[in-house]
Amino acid sequence: KQEVTQIPAALSVPEGENLVLNCSFTDSAIYNLQWFRQDPGKGLTSLLLIQSSQREQTSGRLNASLDKSSGRSTLYIAASQPGDSATYLCAVKYPETSGSRLTFGEGTQLTVNP
Amino acid sequence: DAGVIQSPRHEVTEMGQEVTLRCKPISGHDYLFWYRQTMMRGLELLIYFNNNVPIDDSGMPEDRFSAKMPNASFSTLKIQPSEPRDSAVYFCASSFPGEYETQYFGPGTRLLVL
Numbered sequence: 001k002q003e004v005t006q007i008p009a010a011l012s013v014p015e016g017e018n019l020v021l022n023c024s025f026t027d028s029a030i031y032n033l034q035w036f037r038q039d040p041g042k043g044l045t046s047l048l049l050i051q052s053s054q055r056e057q058t059s060g061r062l063n064a065s066l067d068k069s070s071g072r073s074t075l076y077i078a079a080s081q082p083g084d085s086a087t088y089l090c091a092v093k094y095p096e097t098s099g100s101r102l103t104f105g106e107g108t109q110l111t112v113n114p
Numbered sequence: 115d116a117g118v119i120q121s122p123r124h125e126v127t128e129m130g131q132e133v134t135l136r137c138k139p140i141s142g143h144d145y146l147f148w149y150r151q152t153m154m155r156g157l158e159l160l161i162y163f164n165n166n167v168p169i170d171d172s173g174m175p176e177d178r179f180s181a182k183m184p185n186a187s188f189s190t191l192k193i194q195p196s197e198p199r200d201s202a203v204y205f206c207a208s209s210f211p212g213e214y215e216t217q218y219f220g221p222g223t224r225l226l227v228l
Binding site for chain 2 (some may be wrong): 034038041042043044045046049089101102104105106107
């Protein structure tokens with residue numbers, strides 16, 4: 001069964017800290033992996049997408065890495081700000097046999113305290 | 115583009131009533147997804163369409179749920195009859211296929227069945 005797990009479920013840090021969110025997946029034969037952000041009462045916003053052939057993607061203060069062999073991805077947030085407070089979800093897409101289905105983790109709820 | 119549009123944003127109904135959720139995908143996107151999010155089960159894919167054709171409805175919980183996509187710019191998710199356990203946030207998302215496909219989510223419909 002293809003499962004995606006995110007640890008920790010919740011994280012609280014002071015403003016300015018660098019932090020890492022973790023995502024693990026049971027089946028390493030992925031097509032791509034995405035990190036999403038969800039603000040309270042809102043939909044999901046895609047932050048970064050990493051293809052299976054890539055090792056990392058960067059956007060501003062965000063860096064996502066992918067290690068297929070170990071079934072892990074990390075989202076690194078540099079110099080965290082209160083505006084980064086949200087729930088972060090990772091989602092995995094498997095090859096075409098599963099169509100366009102994404103398998104989501106349960107998310108990490110991040111709070112950045114001023 | 116206005117993004118993915120969902121209506122209504124909030125719906126409160128009584129058990130046994132019919133509920134219809136609506137979605138307008140981003141113009142030019144030919145994939146449309148319906149998700150359900152609850153605290154207990156996280157984000158679950160219910161069904162998705164490609165070029166208005168249902169591709170995978172294995173996530174639809176039971177026959178009380180049905181989805182249609184009569185044209186490229188409109189989709190509905192119907193629950194009849196509704197039950198309290200259907201209370202959740204229902205998201206619609208759309209995407210354009212390609213190497214860097216990203217799903218764009220609507221703001222969601224928060225459904226409460228009393």
